[in-house]
Amino acid sequence: MAVSKKTLIIVAAIIVIAAIAAAFMFSKKPAPQAESVIIIGTTDKVTDLDPANAYDFFTWEVLSNIMSGYFQYEPGTLELKPALVSSYEVEDGGKVWILHLKKGLKFSDGTELTAEVAKWSIDRVARIKGDPSWFVLDFVDKVEVVDKYTLKITLKSPVSFYKAVLAVPTYFPVSPQSYPADKISSDNTAGGIGPYRIVKWERDQELVLEANPNWYGPAPKTKKIIIKFYKDATALRLALESGEIDIAWRTLNPSDILSLKESGKYNVVEGNGAFIRYIVFNTKIPPFDKKEVRQALAAALCREKIAKEVFLGTVEPLYSLVPKGLWSHIDAFKDKYGATQNLDLARQLLQKAGYSEGNKLKVELWYTPSHYGSTEADLAAKIKECWEATGMVEVTIKSAEWSTYLQMTRKGQLPVTLYGWYPDYIDPDNFLYPFLHTGSNRWLGNPYSNPEMDKLLEEAQVAPDQATRAKLYEKVQQMLAEDAPIVPIFQGKLYAVTQKDVKGVVLDPYMLLRYWIIYKG
């Protein structure tokens, strides 16, 4: 039967009116909950909820809130305090660590944290050989149970910073009743002994945490934390502006951070991150085997322009691989080449290396387009501009997707690359040894080897006190600036943008948010 036009128009009008009414009905936020809730939006992701395999920062952040380690950083500082341990001793020059566990701590399945369970957890990491297992395998010789609450860890060789290693999520103990002994359990929501527990987990959509009733410490200030995952930094910003989320964290675009700051409607919390970016010269590929070439390019780098024009001031120029704020940091590259672009020095060095305006140094600069964010192409373009300002350098920019980039780097095929580094543990060793020690920098294609440097780094690993270690690391940084196989560019700042009523967001070089101190008020 044919339907009249009038009827169709009426039906269509009803549908439109109903849709608008529904929209208005739902345009208000849900009624306030009886319990307190904070919603955090992020473009990052949780990859693997098993500490034996988790090895990315955001997953570590979540694990740090649903589990604990033997030591924990005091918020706002780099001070490591005992967490699951009540006390500890270090013997044999740093080779033996005796941990006395707090008594009566329980996992959510009722299992008590004993030395047996702690040993099982550490052995499990070694057995599974997941991504971060090197934290155990590279350091630990054996783990022994001394008594019910005392654990003895004997290292392969003494290491001064092992306390910082013990604080990484890989060492977080898990319950043998909830985690399998010898395989990865990526979607396991059992958690550990932490201020929160997971009540809901929908991969790439949302993660819901609630205060853990078994937590031994002070109750979290907010009972419920919801993490909403976004695919796009712009959507994250818009979600904050529409009030759908309370905190936008990891990672807003620099332009969005500035614009949100200027609006005055939000708290823009800024902190010094320990995330660094740098240029790597493969010293096995000519002409980067010539020190003058590397030094010239180090002198010609315009860090301030990069920080201002590419990142809109959301990063800070860096003059060493050790980030500012970490003990032993010195501005080694500033001391050697100057704080700003030093074109005169760069040209002198290039001439010494046999280059001129008629015979330019040809540089193939590689970057990876998405792994470090959408600003990467701009960063490469700005570095090209810096170097070509000498009039004696010609830069060709090339790119490869992350997986390909890694493979080509490891094979030593790329002459000049851009990379970044999030520390595994907060110690100068982690910012120097993996880059500069022969063999340890295989992940960068073994770009550099200097026996004198190796010796300094090895000595600093075992030196008994911080002052001695600091002196050694200062020498390492000076040598680094002299040889310039790796040139630091900038240090990331951390930004979390929150609604005005959100408090307790602490950003420090640990770079992981502690949800338990965040609240609305």
Place this chain on the structure above:
Amino acid sequence: MASLRAYILARVLLTIPMVLILLTIVFFIMRVLPGNPVLAMVGMKASEEQIKMLERELGLDKPLWQQYLDYLWGLLHGDLGRSMIWGRRPVLQEIWDHFPATVELAVAGFTVSVLLGLVTGAVAAVKRGTLVDAALRVWGILAYALFIPLLGMFFQLVFGVWLHWFPVAGRKNPLIDVPRVTGFYIIDSILAGNPWGVADALWHLALPSLTLGIVLSGIYTRLVRTSMLQVLGEDFVRALRARGIPEDRILFGHVLKNAFIPVLTMMGLQFALLLAGAVLTETTFSWPGLGTFLVERIEYRDYTTVQGTIVFYALLVSTVSLVVDVVYAYIDPRIRY
């Protein structure tokens, strides 16, 4: 009917070599690309020994032909394998985690595009030669040329941020708890007896489906207009007018029905493509669908997930295409297979 049955059987049988060829192409292309899932997953810091151990675990150390045959053997047993990254979840589970979201967006976007396209195309045909017709034809081209992220962001800003009428992104309000049964939030909310869940799911679907629907409607505007004009020129329409049948009845009772057949083909193709995931829409609205999931897994060189998802798509597209052809046969008695 017997010929239709034979046709269906032939189509089903043809799907097998089609999927096999597609799978083989994808299998070898993925492995020819530089980079591998182990490196992409473990990143920079893993040792060579660790990388080699993981490659052995994943069977990547075997010769290519052996990896291919192993995979085919698994496929024959209905096993799409396990993801090569992040905990190695079964590929079917990974697909099922994301497919319901894709279906929801596809159905909603598709509905908007067809309705809008039908209305604008029909009006343009009826008002042929007028300013309305010209405007709607321009609209058809403009709509299709619109860049989804741009339109999407515009809607997010206006309807989400300024007016607070709709959420800017995501699939549901995390404060509304609906237990996951099927993965389709609307169905799960109905099963849980939670009307707010249903409303919330629809509310979150509004902007992404509107964005997607508007852009896709452009094709239908032009197609419906052309098709209707063709039918309007037919003798039977002249005969109907001569018999004094009201214009409304002619248009909606006869012309539209006959003009619908070529549109149906396009609808089938469009819907199948939408089920493959609308990557730009998913990214703009943080919609956890299969499109962005597949792109991510390609970047990580997750061979088994990419292969499994492509096999899934191939089967889906063939099924949808077959259904469209069968529906065709029922609608148009002239069509015989």
